[in-house]
Amino acid sequence: MKEGPDIARVAALLGDPARANMLTALMSGRALTAAELAQEAGVTPQTASSHLAKLEAGQIVVPRKQGRHRYFTLSGPDIVEALEILMGIANRVGHNRVRTGPKDPELRKARVCYDHLAGDMGVALFDGLAKRKLIESNINGVALTPAGIDFANTFGIDLDGLRAKRRPLCRECLDWSARQSHLAGSFGAALLDRFYDLGWARRIPESRVVRFSDAGEKSFRDLINP
Amino acid sequence: MKEGPDIARVAALLGDPARANMLTALMSGRALTAAELAQEAGVTPQTASSHLAKLEAGQIVVPRKQGRHRYFTLSGPDIVEALEILMGIANRVGHNRVRTGPKDPELRKARVCYDHLAGDMGVALFDGLAKRKLIESNINGVALTPAGIDFANTFGIDLDGLRAKRRPLCRECLDWSARQSHLAGSFGAALLDRFYDLGWARRIPESRVVRFSDAGEKSFRDLINP
DNA sequence: TTCATAGTTCGATGCTAATCGAAGCATTAA
């Protein structure tokens, strides 16, 4: 019988986990590339491409071509509103981020998001740097403060080298599990690299888990708790 | 990977056509029974039961037992809000009630909804009766006016017999295709029965289509256009 | 009690859509 999809069509577009994760990531208001969205959703680029095609056809997102990237943004404030209300409902009925698997806790604690640190420790890093006034967040985004620049240099990060790339130095990135911002951008990536170099943490192969050593985690805590 | 459904779970519940139709029907604010919702969705009672179980588990609807019926209502104003926004989005992106099949036009024009007339002609009937001040619609529902009672008697409807049943005489029922109200309740059902008796229309077997004869449709138009 | 109605549960079926590997474009850099 099925006379009219209507609501159902739109809702179904938001109703797939991978797509929902992409859209949640886009709620920061920033334009993200297909590859970034694939990472956020935890799917391969092919799958993400298929999802993005659907979202584009349904006019939930709009693409913007720039160079060889395709940046996606939400198609309008009504989408944001819908997502917010759905979040509220999910929250009310207790459908909060469930820890589905046994290995989930590790992912929630610390994982790579694209190339930077995410999870609880990613959020803690962002908050800690902000509390130490090394980064500053406003409507336009995140930026290093003068104190932050000093810190970066003494911490062994080549800021000039990073600036040479086109990629923005600092960027906010909404966290799935914690639903708060963590630090992305080339500086965020450089920080994680530095953690690896210092032996604080290492990446678990075939997974997105970042595992800190005991000593590394202690150093990390010292870093963000002045 | 799939860390968190969250939004996706709720949206997926709204994203099935059958469920979306049920929820749209519930947006009138009235409590509807499982059987009525099955009719609205165009599925069998078994299927509807399965959907309602899901919606109940997801706390989208709440059941209320009364006699041997189960009445369902939306679980809160946030659900209504979500549905409204989704309607708005669907409208904006042009996902309006599409006519999917070749036999669809007939269904859109006139069909049974449970046991009363729905579709364009159902809506026209409701509007016509209201314009003739035979029924009156307010927040509490719909009711026959004194003039309406006279009309019913002369039209050959046994109002006292209808009143003996527990079922409400008049009820509003949201129309899928037209998204406006049509007349339900025992009076609505009695009207349709009378149309059959008068030979104005007949029900097509194995379908929900109500087919009016040419003369019958003319009489119908006269009835609603004073 | 028996019968009818409202609703659910179970089991089987069939369709849809998500997923990924592999290959193909398209754009940029060297």
Place this chain on the structure above:
DNA sequence: TTAATGCTTCGATTAGCATCGAACTATGAA
């Protein structure tokens, strides 16, 4: 030009879920 990167298309697989027939439970009516 070649090489590399970003993204898409194609094809095959798989899994989930909507759907309905049949049987069962529960409530109310006679």
